[in-house]
Amino acid sequence: MELLIKPHYKKDSFFVDTNKTFSESFRYDKAYNNTFCFNAGFDLFLMDEYDEDNECYNRKDLVATVEAQFFKTDYINTYNIDIKELADVISGDTYKAILTLMDNNLVDEDKIWEVPLVCYLSRLYISPQYRNKGIATYILDNLQEIFEYITSEASRIFITLPCPQEQDKEGRWKNSCNEEMLDSMIKILKNHNFKSIGKYNCYIKIYWNYLVMEAINAIVEIITGVQNINLGCLSANWFIGIIILSYIKSILITTFLQIFCWIGDTTMKNTQNKDKDNTTKSKPAD
Numbered sequence: 093m094e095l096l097i098k099p100h101y102k103k104d105s106f107f108v109d110t111n112k113t114f115s116e117s118f119r120y121d122k123a124y125n126n127t128f129c130f131n132a133g134f135d136l137f138l139m140d141e142y143d144e145d146n147e148c149y150n151r152k153d154l155v156a157t158v159e160a161q162f163f164k165t166d167y168i169n170t171y172n173i174d175i176k177e178l179a180d181v182i183s184g185d186t187y188k189a190i191l192t193l194m195d196n197n198l199v200d201e202d203k204i205w206e207v208p209l210v211c212y213l214s215r216l217y218i219s220p221q222y223r224n225k226g227i228a229t230y231i232l233d234n235l236q237e238i239f240e241y242i243t244s245e246a247s248r249i250f251i252t253l254p255c256p257q258e259q260d261k262e263g264r265w266k267n268s269c270n271e272e273m274l275d276s277m278i279k280i281l282k283n284h285n286f287k288s289i290g291k292y293n294c295y296i297k298i299y300w301n302y303l304v305m306e307a308i309n310a311i312v313e314i315i316t317g318v319q320n321i322n323l324g325c326l327s328a329n330w331f332i333g334i335i336i337l338s339y340i341k342s343i344l345i346t347t348f349l350q351i352f353c354w355i356g357d358t359t360m361k362n363t364q365n366k367d368k369d370n371t372t373k374s375k376p377a378d
């Protein structure tokens with residue numbers, strides 16, 4: 093099925109003073125919805141046949157809607173913003189999701205910059221006539237890549253609090269108590285490697301590339317003794333140097349162990365020879 097993705101990436105309006113530079117006019121510490129978090133999402137449309145008169149495709153049906161809130165934890169740390177209060181302003185569910193991350197040390201207040209972009213997936217809605225057609229599977233399979241295209245940044249952590257939603261006649265979203273739909277949402281999340289976490293029944297997915305970076309950081313810390321290195325800012329030559337250093341270190345350790353074993357063997361042989369000599373000297377003559 094060929095669908096049109098229409099991204100929406102919302103930032104608030106703000107005032108500038110033309111007698112000042114942009115950075116002087118724009119208060120990063122005040123622009124919460126611009127600097128510390130932002131909304132992004134996309135709609136999927138099934139397109140009608142090509143309209144040659146207007147030279148475009150006409151939208152036929154809305155297939156799916158996806159909404160998310162992104163937290164820029166590097167800026168949050170820089171300006172000493174309480175991420176829990178920031179999430180609470182957005183919604184109660186967003187607050188529960190961020191609190192779950194912090195309770196499980198996935199977004200630590202002391203080293204919050206290590207996960208620069210956290211995504212709370214607030215809505216994944218499939219239009220009724222397009223359910224059970226693999227649309228949700230496609231979205232979840234490609235979620236990180238789609239949002240990376242929209243936001244120009246890759247989120248390492250996605251967290252959601254599944255809750256069925258429907259639109260009323262005025263187009264406003266409302267939560268639904270559809271238990272069957274909730275079970276279906278949880279099932280498809282689990283099928284796409286989202287794991288249940290915390291007391292609020294949130295579901296989380298941490299992408300493998302983030303875990304690899306964490307593992308590399310741990311190895312680098314062991315080798316160099318340097319903590320919390322921003323690997324994204326390091327060059328390929330730096331990594332080559334680390335590999336060479338690791339190789340040299342392994343050779344030195346192996347050599348040291350071999351020398352230690354050789355000294356031990358030599359000492360044991362000398363001791364055995366001395367014992368033989370002493371036994372020979374003490375033996376009475378016939």
